[in-house]
Amino acid sequence: MDSRTKGKTVMEVGGDGVAVITLINPPVNSLSFDVLYNLKSNYEEALSRNDVKAIVITGAKGKFSGGFDISGFGEIQKGTRKEPKVGYISIDIITDLLEAARKPSVAAIDGLALGGGLELSMACHARISTPGAQLGLPELQLGVIPGFGGTQRLPRLVGLTKALEMILTSKPVRAEEGHSLGLIDAVVPSAELLTTARRWALDIVERRKPWISSLLKTDKLPPLGEAREILKFARGQTRKQAPNMKHPLMCLDALEMGIVSGPRAGLEKEAEVGSQVISLDTTKGLIHVFFSQRGTAKVPGVTDGGLVPRKIKKVAIIGGGLMGSGIATALILSNYPVILKEVNEKFLEAGIGRVKANLQSRVRKGSMSKEKFEKTMSLLKGSLDYESFRDVDMVIEAVIENISLKQQIFADLEKYCPQHCILASNTSTIDLNKIGERTKSQDRIVGAHFFSPAHVMPLLEIVRTNHTSAQVIVDLLDVGKKIKKTPVVVGNCTGFAVNRMFFPYTQAAMFLVERGADPYLIDMAISKFGMPMGPFRLCDLVGFGVAIATATQFIENFPERTYKSMIIPLMQEDKRAGEATRKGFYLYDDKRKAKPDPELKKYIEKARSISGGNVDPKLVKLSEKEIIEMTFFPVVNEACRVFAEGIAVKAADLDIAAIMGMGFPPYRGGIMFWADSMGSKYIYSRLDEWSKTYGDFFKPCAFLAERASKGAPLSAPVEQARSRL
Numbered sequence: 001m002d003s004r005t006k007g008k009t010v011m012e013v014g015g016d017g018v019a020v021i022t023l024i025n026p027p028v029n030s031l032s033f034d035v036l037y038n039l040k041s042n043y044e045e046a047l048s049r050n051d052v053k054a055i056v057i058t059g060a061k062g063k064f065s066g067g068f069d070i071s072g073f074g075e076i077q078k079g080t081r082k083e084p085k086v087g088y089i090s091i092d093i094i095t096d097l098l099e100a101a102r103k104p105s106v107a108a109i110d111g112l113a114l115g116g117g118l119e120l121s122m123a124c125h126a127r128i129s130t131p132g133a134q135l136g137l138p139e140l141q142l143g144v145i146p147g148f149g150g151t152q153r154l155p156r157l158v159g160l161t162k163a164l165e166m167i168l169t170s171k172p173v174r175a176e177e178g179h180s181l182g183l184i185d186a187v188v189p190s191a192e193l194l195t196t197a198r199r200w201a202l203d204i205v206e207r208r209k210p211w212i213s214s215l216l217k218t219d220k221l222p223p224l225g226e227a228r229e230i231l232k233f234a235r236g237q238t239r240k241q242a243p244n245m246k247h248p249l250m251c252l253d254a255l256e257m258g259i260v261s262g263p264r265a266g267l268e269k270e271a272e273v274g275s276q277v278i279s280l281d282t283t284k285g286l287i288h289v290f291f292s293q294r295g296t297a298k299v300p301g302v303t304d305g306g307l308v309p310r311k312i313k314k315v316a317i318i319g320g321g322l323m324g325s326g327i328a329t330a331l332i333l334s335n336y337p338v339i340l341k342e343v344n345e346k347f348l349e350a351g352i353g354r355v356k357a358n359l360q361s362r363v364r365k366g367s368m369s370k371e372k373f374e375k376t377m378s379l380l381k382g383s384l385d386y387e388s389f390r391d392v393d394m395v396i397e398a399v400i401e402n403i404s405l406k407q408q409i410f411a412d413l414e415k416y417c418p419q420h421c422i423l424a425s426n427t428s429t430i431d432l433n434k435i436g437e438r439t440k441s442q443d444r445i446v447g448a449h450f451f452s453p454a455h456v457m458p459l460l461e462i463v464r465t466n467h468t469s470a471q472v473i474v475d476l477l478d479v480g481k482k483i484k485k486t487p488v489v490v491g492n493c494t495g496f497a498v499n500r501m502f503f504p505y506t507q508a509a510m511f512l513v514e515r516g517a518d519p520y521l522i523d524m525a526i527s528k529f530g531m532p533m534g535p536f537r538l539c540d541l542v543g544f545g546v547a548i549a550t551a552t553q554f555i556e557n558f559p560e561r562t563y564k565s566m567i568i569p570l571m572q573e574d575k576r577a578g579e580a581t582r583k584g585f586y587l588y589d590d591k592r593k594a595k596p597d598p599e600l601k602k603y604i605e606k607a608r609s610i611s612g613g614n615v616d617p618k619l620v621k622l623s624e625k626e627i628i629e630m631t632f633f634p635v636v637n638e639a640c641r642v643f644a645e646g647i648a649v650k651a652a653d654l655d656i657a658a659i660m661g662m663g664f665p666p667y668r669g670g671i672m673f674w675a676d677s678m679g680s681k682y683i684y685s686r687l688d689e690w691s692k693t694y695g696d697f698f699k700p701c702a703f704l705a706e707r708a709s710k711g712a713p714l715s716a717p718v719e720q721a722r723s724r725l
């Protein structure tokens, strides 16, 4: 393959008169412009050759196609590639050349047919797949819309309601479901895929099988009035669930146009809005997130050295509390045998009970069978001592946040565990060097920082000290992948990356209410911005015990930039400690529904008198934009410090850490991406102004000042910073 081209297709014509065109663009046979233009040439040749009666399209190496090459969108956004004429691929090539051809085509689908891949197959006259195939239109997840006719053909093949479900949720279906929906014509074993597809294609030629153009089907479409009602409902749901995004509604416009005015008009609308969505900021953010998420596992100096992950056969977890039980759940769900150690029978039973409850909730929801539950639980063994640790390959310590206890545990682990065993801690704040101080095993000590609930939250911060070996990082990256977490490798410091970014967020919110802003309006503005909840609701959820423990770490380690608010400690004194006590910033009913509490004022006023601050009329009347900036610019400031210190190697890692660890809205691209959309100069100037009025909590860091002075993006690589990785 020419190194300048991205992928190709090859065509082989068999003695049976079937031309097999294979999509080749590893690793997922994405449809790059090169692949698409090659496909067009192959097709034209197949149509012009007298020895070709029918065509089969398939993908190389067990994958049909993962869809349009997503980097192509980036090229168009950056202007490094000229956008083809609107509708050129979907109408001129896929519809008028392929689907309307006078020779039939069959898609032979193995592995995956996603996005443009599934759309290409839907333009074929039949689809044969293997049992494991995944079929879906996940485009909305990327900020784009199905743009190769998917908005028109999918409803005609599977019905409007199912098509809307598949498109709006971005979730794929398996082959069997695809078959029962009418998306797939036959499911056959892998070894029979091509022969069946060839035969099917010839059967169409010989009229033994129907020659179906999906675009012309109408039997699955509801009557117009009903279709309009269904679409109206879908629009309402979409507005509620994705209020800050335009592209899902634009996608519905294309669907509706096809139903109301016919498929050709629908295709034209799809092409028109498909082209418009590419330049939306939310689309840029989501595409950035797609690649950044995959980039987190690429750690310079670690993953580029040819190291192969060692097999982790057995894991031990110390502490079966909230975190330990969640981590154990995540591991056994991915078939790792786990030993859970606790301090006594009662706590052990409680820990195992929590794991059981985590799995039972899946059984109740129907996502796990009873047999699978039993089998998964059988991977978990309890222990009250270290005897069974003699053959474990990794230990994850998850006991309470107490340095001397953790130090003792690591010293014990060194005695009982084999020499190769990875010694990981789930600490959220403590310096790992301190934890390993009483051992000689610094090279195998690492942080495995899960987020609560550990079996649900997708992020795993892998914390590396100066001594942690590259092999240990590679091993943990592999475990992370196997338990379906997105790992972000960070350096060792108080709070690592996520908690360091989180802290100024809640602190800024406390500062604002002490100076007169309304906490409930702050929460509302931040939810509207796209966070799952505002900082006050979050503090209630986490519990004030954890909030105070974290604050203490920050006050000790970063005193110069910590805003010391007494609101939470004052409430804690009155035994209102958040949602668990039914009282915090909000009051909670039996159903955990939160409602504002007029008594909160009392605590705010008392905290204000302790801190000596005054109500500031400007802060009482903040606009939503100002609330967002005053809470998130301090986060950007801290993210800049984390980046400059080399705690994160890439700004994009902080974007993923913020999205997956803090709930930052993915369509804003992550904290650094969002900051760059506003510009370093603007952020610097705002922080600088606030720091002059309100103090050092807002003071812009040197990195931000430097980038602002050059007008440089915050996400540009740090050349000079001494990377800790």
Ligand SMILES: CCCCCCCCC[C@H](O)CC(=O)SCCNC(=O)CCNC(=O)[C@H](O)C(C)(C)COP(=O)(O)OP(=O)(O)OC[C@H]1O[C@@H](n2cnc3c(N)ncnc32)[C@H](O)[C@@H]1OP(=O)(O)O
Binding pocket: 027, 028, 030, 031, 066, 067, 068, 069, 070, 071, 076, 083, 084, 089, 112, 114, 115, 116, 117, 119, 138, 139, 142, 144, 145, 146, 147, 148, 150, 274, 275, 278, 291, 294, 295
């Ligand atoms: C204005 C006119 C422009 C032209 C018209 C455009 C119209 C577009 C029409 C079309 O409807 C749009 C699309 O098709 S958008 C793409 C839709 N497809 C997807 O969203 C699938 C995305 N990929 C995945 O979900 C997963 O990668 C996977 C396919 C399920 C595989 O998962 P797995 O865990 O095995 O591997 P990963 O680590 O995720 O990926 C491996 C590497 O492959 C890269 N990659 C995956 N998919 C694509 C893709 N579609 N385009 C480009 N690259 C892709 C991924 O980045 C990984 O790369 P590495 O370098 O990290 O190895």
Ligand SMILES: NC(=O)c1ccc[n+]([C@@H]2O[C@H](COP(=O)([O-])OP(=O)(O)OC[C@H]3O[C@@H](n4cnc5c(N)ncnc54)[C@H](O)[C@@H]3O)[C@@H](O)[C@H]2O)c1
Binding pocket: 318, 319, 320, 321, 322, 323, 324, 341, 342, 343, 347, 397, 398, 399, 400, 401, 402, 405, 409, 426, 427, 428, 429, 449, 450, 451, 452, 546
């Ligand atoms: N709670 C969170 O949201 C969260 C998030 C990320 C990380 N963390 C970190 O995870 C760790 C655990 O937190 P948690 O919330 O699960 O605490 P927890 O109090 O719920 O659980 C701790 C458990 O450790 C057990 N334990 C104590 N000493 C032990 C010993 N010597 N051997 C075995 N078990 C022992 C206790 O009996 C208890 O069940 C802490 O370091 C915390 O900072 C917590």
